Every structure is written in structure tokens, then in C-alpha cells.
Amino acid sequence: MTDRARIYTAALVVIGDEILSGRTHDKNIAQIASWLQVQGIRLTEVRVVADDMPAIIAAVNALRTAHDYLFTTGGIGPTHDDITVDAVAEALGVPVVIHPEAHAMLAAYYEHRDGGLNEARLRMARVPEGAELIPNHMSGAPGIRHGNVHLMAGVPAITAQMLDALTGTLEGGAVLLSDTVGGWIRESEVAGLLRQTEKDHEGCQIGSYPFFREGRTGANFVIRSTDSAMLAACLDALCEGLAAQELDFTRGGI
Amino acid sequence: MTDRARIYTAALVVIGDEILSGRTHDKNIAQIASWLQVQGIRLTEVRVVADDMPAIIAAVNALRTAHDYLFTTGGIGPTHDDITVDAVAEALGVPVVIHPEAHAMLAAYYEHRDGGLNEARLRMARVPEGAELIPNHMSGAPGIRHGNVHLMAGVPAITAQMLDALTGTLEGGAVLLSDTVGGWIRESEVAGLLRQTEKDHEGCQIGSYPFFREGRTGANFVIRSTDSAMLAACLDALCEGLAAQELDFTRGGI
Numbered sequence: 001m002t003d004r005a006r007i008y009t010a011a012l013v014v015i016g017d018e019i020l021s022g023r024t025h026d027k028n029i030a031q032i033a034s035w036l037q038v039q040g041i042r043l044t045e046v047r048v049v050a051d052d053m054p055a056i057i058a059a060v061n062a063l064r065t066a067h068d069y070l071f072t073t074g075g076i077g078p079t080h081d082d083i084t085v086d087a088v089a090e091a092l093g094v095p096v097v098i099h100p101e102a103h104a105m106l107a108a109y110y111e112h113r114d115g116g117l118n119e120a121r122l123r124m125a126r127v128p129e130g131a132e133l134i135p136n137h138m139s140g141a142p143g144i145r146h147g148n149v150h151l152m153a154g155v156p157a158i159t160a161q162m163l164d165a166l167t168g169t170l171e172g173g174a175v176l177l178s179d180t181v182g183g184w185i186r187e188s189e190v191a192g193l194l195r196q197t198e199k200d201h202e203g204c205q206i207g208s209y210p211f212f213r214e215g216r217t218g219a220n221f222v223i224r225s226t227d228s229a230m231l232a233a234c235l236d237a238l239c240e241g242l243a244a245q246e247l248d249f250t251r252g253g254i
Numbered sequence: 255m256t257d258r259a260r261i262y263t264a265a266l267v268v269i270g271d272e273i274l275s276g277r278t279h280d281k282n283i284a285q286i287a288s289w290l291q292v293q294g295i296r297l298t299e300v301r302v303v304a305d306d307m308p309a310i311i312a313a314v315n316a317l318r319t320a321h322d323y324l325f326t327t328g329g330i331g332p333t334h335d336d337i338t339v340d341a342v343a344e345a346l347g348v349p350v351v352i353h354p355e356a357h358a359m360l361a362a363y364y365e366h367r368d369g370g371l372n373e374a375r376l377r378m379a380r381v382p383e384g385a386e387l388i389p390n391h392m393s394g395a396p397g398i399r400h401g402n403v404h405l406m407a408g409v410p411a412i413t414a415q416m417l418d419a420l421t422g423t424l425e426g427g428a429v430l431l432s433d434t435v436g437g438w439i440r441e442s443e444v445a446g447l448l449r450q451t452e453k454d455h456e457g458c459q460i461g462s463y464p465f466f467r468e469g470r471t472g473a474n475f476v477i478r479s480t481d482s483a484m485l486a487a488c489l490d491a492l493c494e495g496l497a498a499q500e501l502d503f504t505r506g507g508i
């Protein structure tokens with residue numbers, strides 16, 4: 001399933017007024033990013049859009065052909081503001097149909113629950129024609145896969161279940177490895193060192209992430225590479241450089 | 255400064271490999287969204303892009319003309335991976351220059367600090383030509399404003415300082431008000447009620463946000479409107495509808 005030399009990319013469309021209003025802090029970006037990294041796939045762009053048909057359609061169409069994989073989160077529930085299936089179907093140019101297997105899953109799930117499989121719940125069996133289901137053991141309502149487009153839930157715990165079901169099924173490349181070193185260091189003290197160390201180690205990128213905690217300034221430096229030997233050499237060189245500047249640092253970051 | 259009838263929109267470009275790798279959970283989207291809401295401005299699109307010149311330039315150019323305001327976060331520090339100023343300058347078609355006031359601010363800030371105003375720190379005085387500064391009392395390095403484009407820090411606490419400095423300076427419209435009611439309710443039980451209540455109250459939107467906590471299913475229903483009387487009427491109607499279905503609910507949400 002894996003071509004180590006190729007870089008596989010993914011994009012994510014986060015759908016939801018609740019993220020754009022600031023009411024809800026998104027957790028799906030980090031969750032999906034971390035999961036993709038383990039699959040050997042790099043998340044390279046995210047768009048957050050409102051519960052708005054034209055906005056969702058535009059984002060899906062801009063990203064699904066530019067990347068190996070597209071994920072969406074949100075808008076696949078039973079209420080009137082859940083319009084992701086309709087928008088993605090329109091983007092793909094296919095009709096919305098009831099998926100028989102999803103229908104059966106929801107019927108079984110709601111059989112002994114108050115209200116049974118009502119009209120609203122049946123909405124969650126609607127898919128763009130030609131789609132497969134992504135199982136979700138938590139709520140009964142499945143995720144949806146259509147070609148390279150994956151529709152996941154807005155609730156992070158449900159999306160976690162769907163990602164679990166997808167694990168190992170997507171073709172990826174070499175996994176991007178990372179290692180961190182950090183300390184109570186102002187990044188402006190070591191900017192030259194970081195730049196030179198990255199330059200000296202082809203195939204490695206160094207990111208500098210400053211923070212303010214306990215009234216003090218610090219930074220973590222994250223080295224990324226698909227090659228573990230190159231990563232280790234770059235890390236050693238950076239640690240030597242920090243030691244040469246008589247700076248205290250901790251491998252693994254602080 | 256305010257035209258209540260007009261809807262003012264903003265977009266945000268979050269710049270940083272650390273968000274796309276899943277290493278860092280973004281906090282700026284929610285922070286900026288909440289702040290904009292109080293200014294009478296709606297955040298309608300967010301893009302998260304890598305520390306990559308073409309990606310930043312493309313996002314900035316796609317969004318700055320489509321919205322009243324564009325914000326960026328990240329990439330304005332002193333290290334080699336901080337390329338936001340260069341990318342925005344290229345997007346705007348202007349050169350990068352040293353801003354004399356930023357230079358003076360940084361010189362004062364670093365005067366009594368180890369290393370003084372070194373070459374890396376001086377990078378933080380670079381701006382797209384024609385820019386104004388957005389003060390930041392925490393780290394000395396200012397944010398940058400050029401026309402409708404606002405460059406903010408990646409560290410949320412620093413961005414908070416910059417937002418504070420901008421408060422009241424941007425032209426906005428009527429503030430979008432919201433009220434919430436929630437309970438241990440499955441949203442699929444009340445989908446019909448939500449849809450009908452929204453339909454009956456023009457100018458109000460109802461969002462349904464399910465969650466799983468303590469092994470139970472619940473949902474919050476958020477009503478949004480720019481008109482406080484319409485908002486109150488819609489909230490009352492929704493509460494009556496929930497009571498008619500003999501559901502327990504809490505005003506303010508749970």
C-alpha cells in the first residue's frame with residue numbers, strides 16, 4: 001500500500017458556524033493531522049467554512065482534486081443545519097440516495113430507543129450516490145467515503161471512531177518523523193544557529209515554536225524528516241550548537 | 255464607525271506547520287472569532303496553510319479582496335521559518351522595509367536584555383512598505399496592519415494583546431447576538447422542532463451542537479440574530495416546543 005518516495009497530501013474542510021463564531025474550539029484539525037501523519041500522509045491545507053451550501057461546495061471542489069485525500073468534519077447529523085451530504089453530492093455531481101446498509105445500521109441502533117428510526121434520524125442514512133460507509137460504533141451514524149472524499153463527524157469522539165475504522169486502509173508514503181529540543185531560550189538568541197543547522201542537513205526542516213509560561217520566555221525546536229538517521233544527525237548538531245552557546249536545553253522539549 | 259444594516263466579514267489565514275502536523279492545537283481561530291463578533295464583524299472563512307511562500311501568498315490574495323478584513327496569525331517572529339511578512343508583501347506587490355518606529359520599539363525592548371538588538375531580532379521590524387504597527391506590550395514585537403490586512407502573532411497571548419490594541423478601531427455592523435438552550439436531549443428527537451422554529455422566526459438561525467459526556471448524549475441549541483427582540487421570541491418558542499415534548503432543558507445550555 002505504500003510508496004515511500006512519493007509525498008501523499010490531504011486537505012481538510014471543517015464545516016460549522018460554531019467554529020467560526022468562536023463558541024467551539026476545534027479539536028478535529030489536530031486529531032486528523034496527527035492520525036494522517038501516522039498513515040504517511042501530510043495535511044497541507046485546512047479550510048473552515050460556515051454551514052452554507054456554496055461555501056462548502058467551493059471548498060470541496062477546490063481541494064479534492066489538488067490532494068490525494070480530502071476530509072470534511074461536521075454537518076452529517078440529523079438536524080436542518082446538517083447540509084454536508086447535500087453539498088458534497090452537488091460538488092461531485094451525483095444525487096443524494098439512501099444507503100441501504102446505513103439504513104439497516106440506523107434501524108438496528110434505534111430499534112430499542114425512544115422514538116425509533118424517525119425522519120430526522122433517517123437523514124443520517126443519506127449519502128452521495130456511489131459512497132461507502134465508514135463505521136462508527138459510538139452513535140450508529142456512519143461516516144461516508146466517496147472516492148478520495150471522506151465525510152467525518154463534527155463531534156471529535158465520533159470522528160476518532162471513524163479514523164480508527166479507516167486506519168491502514170489509505171495508501172501513504174514515508175512517515176514524517178520528528179524530534180524536539182527545547183528550553184528557556186529566546187528564539188531570537190538562536191535564530192542563526194537554527195537557520196544554519198537546517199541548511200547543513202538536507203531533508204530536515206526545523207520549526208521554532210516560542211511560548212510564554214510562568215512569566216518566562218521559552219521555545220521548542222522541532223526537527224522533521226522522513227529519514228531517521230538524518231533526523232538524529234540534525235538533532236545532535238542542534239544540541240551541540242545550543243551547548244556551544246551555553247544554553248540549557250532539554251531533549252524532547254519543555 | 256458602524257453601519258448596522260451592513261454585514262461586515264473577515265477571513266483568517268493561520269500560518270504554521272505546527273498546526274498542520276497536529277503538534278499544536280490552534281487557539282487563535284476561536285480567540286479572533288470571539289473578538290470579531292464583539293466588533294460587529296463575522297468571521298466567515300479560515301484557511302490553515304504551511305510555512306510556505308506560495309501557499310501563504312495564494313491564501314492572502316484569495317481572501318483579502320473577498321472580505322472587509324483579513325487577519326493572519328503566525329510567522330512574524332525572528333527565525334528562518336518566519337516568512338509571513340515576505341509573503342504578504344509579495345501578495346500586496348510592495349517591498350519589505352524596516353519600519354523606523356518598530357526598530358525603535360525593539361531597540362528599547364532589547365536594550366537591557368542579553369544579546370541586544372541582534373540581526374534576528376531586527377527581522378521583527380520588517381514590514382510590507384506602507385504598513386502601520388499594532389502595539390504589543392508583551393514581547394516588544396508589534397503586529398502589522400497594511401490596508402485591510404492584519405498580521406498577528408502565532409502565540410495566542412501575544413495576539414490577545416494585539417487584538418486589545420485594535421479594539422474599537424475597525425468599522426463593523428450590528429453585533430450578532432446569541433442565546434443557548436440545552437439538555438440531555440438527542441438532537442434527532444427535536445430536529446423537526448428546530449427546523450420549524452427557525453422557519454417561524456425570520457432573521458434567526460438555530461444551530462444544533464450534540465455532545466457525548468459522562469456516557470450520555472446531549473445537545474445545545476444556539477440561536478443567533480442581530481435583533482435582541484427576535485432572538486428572545488425565538489428562544490421562548492423553542493423552550494415552549496421542548497416543554498411540549500416533555501424534555502428537560504436548561505436556559506443558557508449545559
